[in-house]
Amino acid sequence: MSNLFEASGLESTAPRPLADRLRPQRLEDVVGQEHLLSSEGPLGRMLGAGRLPSLILWGPPGTGKTTIARLLAKRVNLHFEQISAVFSGVADMRKAFEAAKARRMTGQATLLFVDEIHRFNRSQQDGFLPFVEDGTVTLVGATTENPSFELNAALLSRVQVLVLHRLDDAALETLLIRAEEMERPLPLTPDARAAMKAMADGDGRYLLNMVEALYAQAIVTSLDPKGLAEAVQRRPANYDKDREGHYNLISALHKSLRGSDVDAALYYLARMLVAGEEPLYVTRRLVRFAAEDIGMADPNALVQALAAKDMYDFLGSPEGELGIVQATIYLATAPKSNAAYKAQKLAYSAARREGxxxxxxxxxxxxxxxxxxxxxxxxxxxxxxxxxxxxxxxxxxxxxxxxxxxxxxxxxxxxxxxxxxxxxxxxxxxxx
Missing domain, CATH: 1.10.3710 (post-AAA+ oligomerization domain-like)
Known part of the structure; x- marks a missing residue:
């Protein structure tokens, strides 16, 4: 369909989202990923050597994975072919491989970009292996999920995993400046401008979509943070209860408690609850922490954690969440000892050893x-x-x-x- 638009001359005049119009045309214009793209970064060194292996680009949404893949293909003169694991199946994969084989016969190599590659099942992932091994395609996969959990070992052994960072404040500011250069100054106070970058939560695409929404409203007076919040929608927190974000935050909460940092513990607790985590899951982890990391240094810690569970069972959300907060404060500020936890391991080991x-x-x-x-x-x-x-x-x-x-x-x-x-x-x- 896109070829028909191009042939008719309509492609250049069709409406395009601001994020697409601002898409970088050179690798040097990609923001926020200098650790990969600089001359000393892994991609910079690969391109300097004139060699591009198969890659997995792992990073949060809106950090430039698709853009980088396109520009890599352009830089090393590979035909860019894109499929999405969300919409593609075995037939689409087979068609892509056959087309790549045909190009190879004419001397044209192919970069096959697979968006959301973690959504392919194990057997579908295995389907890439022979074509990667014989050089039919240079595979570049994009994923927002930890490849260690979502990609099989055979595929991981044949690719290099590169980690993209969420865009920091400086990178997001660069995108705002580019948008203003293309369109017009944003109707925002300095505080609202900072709030918009915070609302984007490191996602450049989402930031530019908010910018476009502001431009569409033809606002003439500068908005403060409250006015901005009314004009555009905050990006939901990046948190899937069955994915890595879930485990990262519960690990951060546990280690903040162990380190007696009450404020950090409260922050990670809030991150989880605000994002929709099941409060009883958090409470179960607090009960375990009370026995594992406090134990007999303060036997009342376990009582407090169980009381938080009882309070939440009795009141539910949001009232019952205060009990979880109170337990978190108690556990973070309690004296710590893992002596009971270590004693369990030693005693279990002796019981198994002695028969x-x-x-x-x-x-x-x-x-x-x-x-x-x-x-x-x-x-x-x-x-x-x-x-x-x-x-x-x-x-x-x-x-x-x-x-x-x-x-x-x-x-x-x-x-x-x-x-x-x-x-x-x-x-x-x-x-x-």
């Missing part, structure tokens, strides 16, 4: 005469009958030396536990 050793007979109950006759319960010392309330008897299996799993820290309530353990160990040694 089915019997406990010592003196701590076994003897409900029958036979059990008494063979020594069950013999010489058991009832701790409450001792002066210290501590007998110091051995409770490990006779075939196993005494081991230490729990090593409390000098923090919070575990300081008191440490004193108790030291006292009991002293008594144990005296009674031996």
């Amino acid at each position: 089915s050793l019997m406990p010592p007979k003196h701590i076994l109950n003897a409900p029958t005469k036979l059990m008494k006759d063979i020594g069950y319960g013999k010489d058991y010392a009832y701790d409450h009958d001792t002066a210290e309330g501590f007998s110091g008897q051995n409770y490990f299996p006779d075939e196993m030396p005494r081991e230490v799993y729990y090593a409390p820290k000098e923090r919070g309530f575990e300081r008191e536990i440490l004193k108790r353990l030291a006292y009991w160990q002293k008594l144990r040694e005296e009674k031996m």
Whole structure:
């Protein structure tokens, strides 16, 4: 269809979005990806050597993946062929490969650009392998998802993965300036201009779509941030609950809690809840954190985390989310210890290693005469009958030396536990 428009001369006069009209015509004009495109960047070095391998361009939406692919093909004189994993199937892939083979016979190589490549299933991804290996196509795939999770190992072993960054403030400002040079100054106060860049959330395409929406409204007075918010729609946060953004933010929340940075923890909690994360999922992670990273340094941490779960179950959103906030604050500011977590691992390891050793007979109950006759319960010392309330008897299996799993820290309530353990160990040694 596009060829018919071009042949009729209509292509140049057809309305085109501002983002398309501002699409860079040279790699040097691409903004925000200097770490890849500079002479010292990986793409800069590849182009300097006159060689372009198959690539995966991984980055957020609106960071220039499609543009870079087009300009790479132009720079190294490859025919640019594009398919989308959203709309294409096996028949489209086969047609692209056959066309590439035919061009190759005439001496023209092909760059096959596959948008949203992560949406192809495993067998479809395998379909690229022979054509990449024999050089029929130079594959350039674009994905917003982590290739480690979404692309199979066979394909990943045949490509280089390049990471594109979300556009920073300077890159977004460059796009605004280019738009104003093409059209006219934006009707924005300085604060509103900054707010627009923040609303774009690193997505250059979305920024230019907002600019176009402003131009379409023929606004004559400068808008402040509130007026801007009324004129254009904020970009939704980039967050998929079953994708990498989900795991990145819960990891950031967990590590901020562990690092006792209450403000960072609240920020990542807000990021997740504002983006639509299930509050009970977050609460489950807080409960786990309370036991894993605080433990006996503050036993009340687990109580607080479970109370947040109960409050949310009782009130729901948004009222119940305050309980999750309170638990987050408590956990971030509590003393930290992973002694219980480490003790679990050591004890589990010993249990697997030692097998089915019997406990010592003196701590076994003897409900029958036979059990008494063979020594069950013999010489058991009832701790409450001792002066210290501590007998110091051995409770490990006779075939196993005494081991230490729990090593409390000098923090919070575990300081008191440490004193108790030291006292009991002293008594144990005296009674031996």
